[in-house]
Amino acid sequence: MASEADILDARPVEPQEIEWLSKGMRNVGFFSKLGRAQLAEVLPYMLMIRYARESAICAEGEPGDAMYLIYKGGVVITKEGWKDPVARLKEGDFFGEMALLFGEPRSATVTTEDETEVFCLAAEDFQRLVDKSPDMTDTLRKLAESRRQSLARS
Ligand code: CMP
Numbered sequence: 001m002a003s004e005a006d007i008l009d010a011r012p013v014e015p016q017e018i019e020w021l022s023k024g025m026r027n028v029g030f031f032s033k034l035g036r037a038q039l040a041e042v043l044p045y046m047l048m049i050r051y052a053r054e055s056a057i058c059a060e061g062e063p064g065d066a067m068y069l070i071y072k073g074g075v076v077i078t079k080e081g082w083k084d085p086v087a088r089l090k091e092g093d094f095f096g097e098m099a100l101l102f103g104e105p106r107s108a109t110v111t112t113e114d115e116t117e118v119f120c121l122a123a124e125d126f127q128r129l130v131d132k133s134p135d136m137t138d139t140l141r142k143l144a145e146s147r148r149q150s151l152a153r154s
Contacts, residue, residue, distance in 0.1 A: 006052035013046050013119065017071065021119070038133050045125040051112045057096075058110040064099025066122050073116025079108045079151065086151065088113070098144045100126050101137075107151055 013021070022039055048071065051057060057068065060080055070093050077086040077095070086108055089095055099106050100123050121129075130137045 005055040005057050007049060007055075008052055008115070009050040010047055010120075013043055013048050017048060017119070018043055020071070021069075038129065038136075041132075042121065042125060042129050045121065045128075047120045048117060049120050050115065050117045053112055053114050053116075055112045055116075056109055057112065057118070058099075058106045058108075060107065060109045061105050064096060064104075064106055064123065066120050067094060067096035067100055067126055068110075068118040068120050069094045071117040071119055073112060073114045073118075075110050075112050075116060077108045077110055097126075097140055098147060101130075101141055101144050102148070107148065 021043065051073075057075065058064070060078075070089060070091050072091060074088060074090040075095065076088050079086050089110075095110050096106075098104065
């Protein structure tokens with residue numbers, strides 16, 4: 001995690017958030033290929049972290065130690081040498097998967113635009129999921145590949 005990140009709160013995931021994850025989120029990329037059992041298995045390892053506005057959660061070039069799923073708020077993705085932001089991500093989107101999947105440093109900087117709450121999954125727990133769910137990993141890898149291509153475009 002970047003040192004400039006201003007953490008307001010970090011705690012285990014609460015029941016209503018688990019509900020949100022297991023219902024809504026199973027329709028989107030990261031969790032769509034995850035069975036209930038796998039989801040249940042990973043939830044206890046997730047932390048809910050609340051960041052202040054304009055916190056750098058990931059810094060370009062740093063090693064990756066976690067991936068994140070946005071619960072509330074939003075982030076902007078920026079890259080050194082780019083005039084405009086690479087992307088903006090909001091509730092339900094995820095980030096930080098590329099460094100973990102490709103074993104590379106963070107490809108870009110991720111900064112909160114508002115006060116933002118994220119589910120955080122540490123690299124070793126992410127790896128546990130990858131080992132157990134090849135379908136989920138395929139989905140995630142395809143998305144990560146297309147993100148990587150859009151970064152190579154500049
Ligand atoms: P990672 O490289 O671990 O850290 C920076 C993150 O920014 C990266 O993972 C992605 O999750 C995200 N990111 C990079 N490029 C894009 C993109 N083109 N669109 C959306 N998100 C991106």
